[in-house]
Amino acid sequence: MKKILVTGALGQIGSELLGKLRETYGTDNVIGTDIREAEGSHNDGPFEIVDVTNAEQLHEVANKYNIDTVMHLAALLSAKAEVYPKVAWDINMGGLVNALEVARELDLKFFTPSSIGAFGPSTPKDNTPQDTLQRPNTMYGVNKVAGELLADYYYHRFGVDTRGVRFPGLISYVAPPGGGTTDYAVEIYYEATKKKAYHSYIGEGTKMDMMYMPDALNAIIQLMESDPAKLEHRNAFNISAISAAPEDFETAIQKHIPDFKLSYDVDPVRQNIANSWPNSIDSSVASKEWGFKADYDIDRMTKEMLEKVEQKLVKQ
Numbered sequence: 001m002k003k004i005l006v007t008g009a010l011g012q013i014g015s016e017l018l019g020k021l022r023e024t025y026g027t028d029n030v031i032g033t034d035i036r037e038a039e040g041s042h043n044d045g046p047f048e049i050v051d052v053t054n055a056e057q058l059h060e061v062a063n064k065y066n067i068d069t070v071m072h073l074a075a076l077l078s079a080k081a082e083v084y085p086k087v088a089w090d091i092n093m094g095g096l097v098n099a100l101e102v103a104r105e106l107d108l109k110f111f112t113p114s115s116i117g118a119f120g121p122s123t124p125k126d127n128t129p130q131d132t133l134q135r136p137n138t139m140y141g142v143n144k145v146a147g148e149l150l151a152d153y154y155y156h157r158f159g160v161d162t163r164g165v166r167f168p169g170l171i172s173y174v175a176p177p178g179g180g181t182t183d184y185a186v187e188i189y190y191e192a193t194k195k196k197a198y199h200s201y202i203g204e205g206t207k208m209d210m211m212y213m214p215d216a217l218n219a220i221i222q223l224m225e226s227d228p229a230k231l232e233h234r235n236a237f238n239i240s241a242i243s244a245a246p247e248d249f250e251t252a253i254q255k256h257i258p259d260f261k262l263s264y265d266v267d268p269v270r271q272n273i274a275n276s277w278p279n280s281i282d283s284s285v286a287s288k289e290w291g292f293k294a295d296y297d298i299d300r301m302t303k304e305m306l307e308k309v310e311q312k313l314v315k316q
C-alpha cells in the first residue's frame with residue numbers, strides 16, 4: 001500500500017485509522033473522505049467531502065489522488081439501521097458497490113469491515129467458527145453478509161484484491177461510536193468517570209465480542225500488508241479480543257473506581273440485536289492465515305480507557 005483513500009474517515013474507526021495510516025504511510029499519502037467537513041487533526045492531510053452513494057464523486061477523488069488502496073468504512077451501524085432500514089441499504093450497499101466499482105476500474109486493493117452482526121440467531125453462539133451459518137435478522141446483518149459475498153465476488157470475478165474482517169464491538173476514546181448496539185461498552189467508561197454510575201441498555205449476562213481500537217487498527221494494516229498467497233479466506237475474517245457482558249466491564253472498572261455502580265435500563269431494540277449475535281467468535285483462522293493477535297484484554301483496555309477518558313474530560 002502506498003496511497004490510501006479512506007471513506008467514513010470521521011467515523012469511530014475512520015477517525016483513528018486516518019491518524020494511524022498517516023503515521024505509517026506518510027500524511028500526504030492518506031486521503032480522508034467523509035460526508036462532512038473535517039475538523040482538527042483530520043485536516044493535517046488531504047481531506048475531501050465525498051458521499052459514497054455518489055459514484056462519480058468517489059471515482060473523481062480516487063482518480064485525483066492516484067491511489068492504490070481504498071479502505072471503505074462509510075456505513076450506518078446496527079441500531080440506526082433498524083430505525084432507517086432503507087437508508088441503511090442505500091448507504092451500506094449502494095456505497096459499497098460504488099467503492100468496489102472504483103477499485104475494479106482503477107485496479108485498487110480494497111478493505112471493508114464486516115461485523116459479528118453478520119451472524120444471526122441460528123449461528124452457533126459460542127466460539128463461532130469462521131465458516132458457519134449466517135442468517136442475520138437485522139438490516140445491518142443483511143448488509144454485512146451481502147457485503148462479504150459482494151467483496152468475494154469482486155475478487156473471484158474481477159481479481160480485485162478485497163480483504164475484510166468481522167469486527168466485534170470496538171471500544172475507543174477518540175471518536176464516540178454512533179448508532180451501534182455495542183456503544184454501551186464505550187459509554188460506560190465516560191459515565192463511570194463522570195458519575196461513577198451507568199445504566200446499561202444491554203441486559204446483564206449478554207456476552208458480546210469486543211476489541212480495543214488499537215488492536216482493530218493493527219489488524220487492518222496487518223491484513224492489508226499480509227501475503228495474498230496465504231489468504232484462503234478474504235471476506236471476512238473473524239477477529240476478536242474480549243468476550244464480555246456488562247457486568248464484566250463493571251468488575252474491571254471497579255478495580256480502579258471501587259464505588260462504581262452498574263444498573264440496567266434495557267432497550268428492547270438493541271437487546272434483540274445483541275441476542276441475535278454470538279457470545280464469542282473463534283479468531284483462529286485469522287491467526288493462522290495472517291498472524292492476527294490482540295494485545296488488549298479487558299483489564300489492560302479498562303486501565304487505558306479510564307486514563308484517556310479522564311484526560312479528555314479534564315480538557316473539555
Ligand code: VAH
Nearest residue numbers: 077078115168180181182
Ligand atoms: C454496532 N459497533 O454495534 C457496531 C458493530 C459488532 C458491533 O458492528 O453496530
